[in-house]
Amino acid sequence: MGGREGVPWSSKAFGLRLPADLGHTAAALVLVGAAYYLGARLGLGLSLVERNVTPLWPPSGIALAAFLVLGRSMWPAVAVAALAVNLPISAGPVPALFTAVGNTLAPLVAAYVLDRVGFRRQLDRWRDALAIVFLGALGSMTISATIGSIALISSKGTGGLAGAWVVWWTGDAMGVLAVAPFLLCIPLFWELEPWTAVRWLEAAAILVLTSALALWTASTDLALLFLVLPCLGWASWRLQLRGAAPAALIASLIATWSATHELGPYAGESLLEQMLTLQAFNATVALTSFFLAALVTERVGFARALMSAASDLEERVKTRTAQLTATNDRLRREILHRHAAQQQLTLEEARSQREHDIAETLQRSLLPDRLAAIPGVAVAARYLPATADLHVGGDWYDVIQLRGGLIGLVIGDVAGHGLQAAAAMAQLRMAVRAYAVHDPAPVAVMNGLHDLVRELPMAEMVTLLYVLYDPDNGTMRFTNAGHPPALLIDDGDARYLDGGLAPPLGVLTRWDYTEATLHLRPGATLLLYTDGLVEKRTRSIQDGLDRLLAEASAVARSDLEALCDHLLSTLPDLDQVADDIALVALQPLVLAGRPLVLEVPAEARMLFQVRHALRRWLRESGVDAQIAGELEIACGEACSNAVSHAYGTSPGDMQVEARLVDGTVELTVRDHGHWRTPTGHTGGLGLTLIRNLTDSVDVDRTPSGTTIHMRRHLPAEDDQ
Incomplete structure (x- = not known):
């Protein structure tokens, strides 16, 4: 295909695309047209049939070379020149036009076919020599011979189609075989390495000897044309295409001249025999010259590549030898230090293992071993460490019971692993508790942590999600500092909470934290987790x-x-956990329509939780607010007595039950301790208050504990 070094051509088979430099394109078109016209005038001087059928048609080779070098966009110049040549020698404009079409179409098809088979204009491969002989010359030129001979015979009204076709085909093929390679070799003189003076003298001797032998063998009656072939072989062997193409052109021109003058081996033969003999000789000359030149070029290329590879190999061997020598020296030095390095490695391994053990112990000691029971609220948590030995991370969670019955949920992750991450996690966990006790609001806690992280020498990033939940009214406030979003599961629908977002702690110098608010209805589940889960x-x-x-x-x-266990069991590659996984879930229990049963430590801090749970149950059960308040006081007094008198300094539990039976609220407070006898005038005031706030009170004291039963009848709706 054209366009290799010259003017670019269209990607369409026969389209025209003008390049940006129109001046160069115009000059190229004029040059190709002029060369085609002059070559045609030279070829017509050897006409054998009428005035336009010649055994040597240089324009076909000129056109093919132009298409291969400058691009197929040169076809307008060829077409115009062909029409200009054929108009004076044709019977009319129509035959001239048809002949010009054939003269243009044949080299275009030849260029297209050669491109399709991967032809290279340097003819440096044997397949290129075969392609230009059989596809470019003998095959493609049948197009112009067929169109031209039919137009000629039709316009002249004479016979001899076969003879005209053979002469026409011979001339066009001769132009491709002799002229095109010669023109294609010209750029090689400045593209390849220049010849020396000795090589130029050798080339001149070859051309002179080829010319002399061709003239003698073409003029004598003896069949000695084959004597030219050794000269062509010499040119191909020594000079490749730059010597073979001119020698082949000279031999073909002399043979054609001999055929047109019926000299030597062509004397006394018919026109068809002359053309067949001439074409056979020209094809043999071209095939021998170009095929041998291509083989030699390939062999020279292989030899140079082999020499280059050998030189490169030698250089690489030298380099590798030097490298091996240096490596050997380095190995000797390293061997001297190996024992000391091994000892140091053993110490480092022991230190790393000790650091890992400390980090793991620190991390596990700071995570809650069990979650405290929160009345009216279910809480569950899981922690799954990474399976890699050294991957103790900074993941943690916490559930904080705050004043006023509030609950703080925290989950965080200190990026990185090892003792440093675990130590940072410990500091942050304690800080969250301290800030939450001081002011449990999410924005206040996050601002305090932000300032703390900026002051601490933490090289790693910290993400944290803090949730403040009020069980009394179901309000949830939260803020998220770069942590994976919390998951809300409500009535079978699951969604992520994307409010209150902020960058990770300490990343920016200052950040105005915000919080989001959500109502968490009874039965809904809130899930917090670290990134190891997802x-x-x-x-x-x-x-x-x-x-x-x-x-x-x-x-x-x-x-x-069950939810936590299921989420962990469905993890892909559960036996190869690359990062720690922490998750904590909270669910407000549905209290309405069922008895309230609480079992909590008999500690003063639990009184708020019990009162809030009882308040929720009474509210959701439809109890009047005033009666509910009185029942809260009565139940709280009973619980306070259990905390104060049942166990003393020993730990213990208490159970609180609330039932709605036939319009009556029944409250039961039970402990398993031994009450101390009240002292002073204040003894028994709690029971008096309880009796004043309820309709009936039963106190059952046994060696296994004390049970207080309280009842309060609810007025009917008509009585209210």
């Missing part, structure tokens, strides 16, 4: 979030313990 190196984190959402929705109505 992130895996080989998968997108979005895939992990989608998987968690689907799995949580599938078991939305399960209790919290």
Whole structure:
């Protein structure tokens, strides 16, 4: 295909595309047209049939060379020149036009076919020599011979189609075989390495000897044309295409001249025999010259490549030898230090293992070993350490019971692993508790942590999600500092909470934290987790979030313990956990329509939780607010007595039950301790208050504990 070094051509088979430099294109078109016209005038001087059928048609070779070098966009110049040549010698404009079409189409098809088979104009491969002989010359030129001879015979009204076709085909093929390679070799004189003076003298001797032998063998009656072939072989062997192409052109021109003058081997033969003999000789000359030149060029290329590879190999061997020598010296030095390095490595391994053990112990000691019972609220948590020995991380969770019955949920992650991450986690966990006790508001806690992280020497990033839940009214306030979003599961529907977002702690110098508010209705589940639950190196984190959402929705109505176990059991590659996993779930219990049963430590801090749970149960059960308040005081007094008198300094539990039976609220407070006898005038005031606030009170004291039964009848709706 054309356009290799010259003017660019269209990607369409026969289209025209003008390049940006129109001046160069115009000059190229004029040059090709002029060369085609002059070559045609030279070829017509050897006409054998009428005035336009010649055994040597140089324009076909000129056109093919132009298409291969300058591009097929040169076809307008060829077409115009062909029409200009054929108009004076044709019977009319129509035959001239048809002949010009054939003269243009044949080299175009030849250029296209040669491009399709990967032809290279340097003719440096044997397949290129075969292609230009059989496809470019003998095959493609049948197009112009067929169109031209038919137009000629039709316009002249004479016979001899076969003879005209043979002469026409011979001339066009001769132009390709002799002229095109010669023109294609001209750029090689400045593209390849220049010849020396000796090589130029050798080339001149070859051309002179070829010319002399060709003239003699073409003029004598003896069949000695084959004597030219050794000269062509010499040219191909020594000079490749730059010597073979001119020698082949000279031999073909002399043979054609001899045929047109019926000299030597062509004397006394018919026109068809002359053309067949001439074409056979020309094809043999071209095939021998170009095929041998291509083989030699390939061999020279292989030899140079082999020499280059050998030189490169030698250089690489030298380099490698030097490298091996240097490596050997380095190995000798390293061997001297190996023993000391091994000892140091042993010490480092022991230190790393000790650091790992300390970090793991620190981390596990700071995580809650069990979650405190919160009346009216179910809480569950899980912690799964990474399976890699040294991957103790900074993941943690916490559930904080605050004043006023509030509950703080925290989950955080200190990026990184090892003792430093575990130590940072310990500091942050204690800080969250301290800030939450001082001011439990999410924004206040996050601002305090932000300032703390900026002051601490932490090289790693910290993400944290803090939730403040009020069991009394179901309000949940939260803020998220770069942590994976919390998951809300409500009535079978699961969704992520994307409010209150902020960057990780300490990343920015200052940040105005905000909080989001949500109502968490009874029965709904809030799930907090670290990124180990949803992130895996080989998968997108979005895939992990989608998987968690689907799995949580599938078991939305399960209790919290079953939910946590299910989420961990469905992890891919559970036996190869690359990062720690922490999760904590909270669910306000549905209290209405069922008895309230609480079992909590008999400690003063639990009185708030019991009162809030009882208040929720009474409210959701439809008890009047005033009666509910009086029952709260009565139950709280009974619980206070259990805390104060049942166990003394020993730990113990108490059970609180509330039932609604036939319009009567029944409250039961039970302990398993031994009451101390009241002293002073204040003894027994609690029971008096309880009796004043309820309709009936029964106190049952046994060696196994004390039970207080309280009843309060609810007025009918008509009585209110």
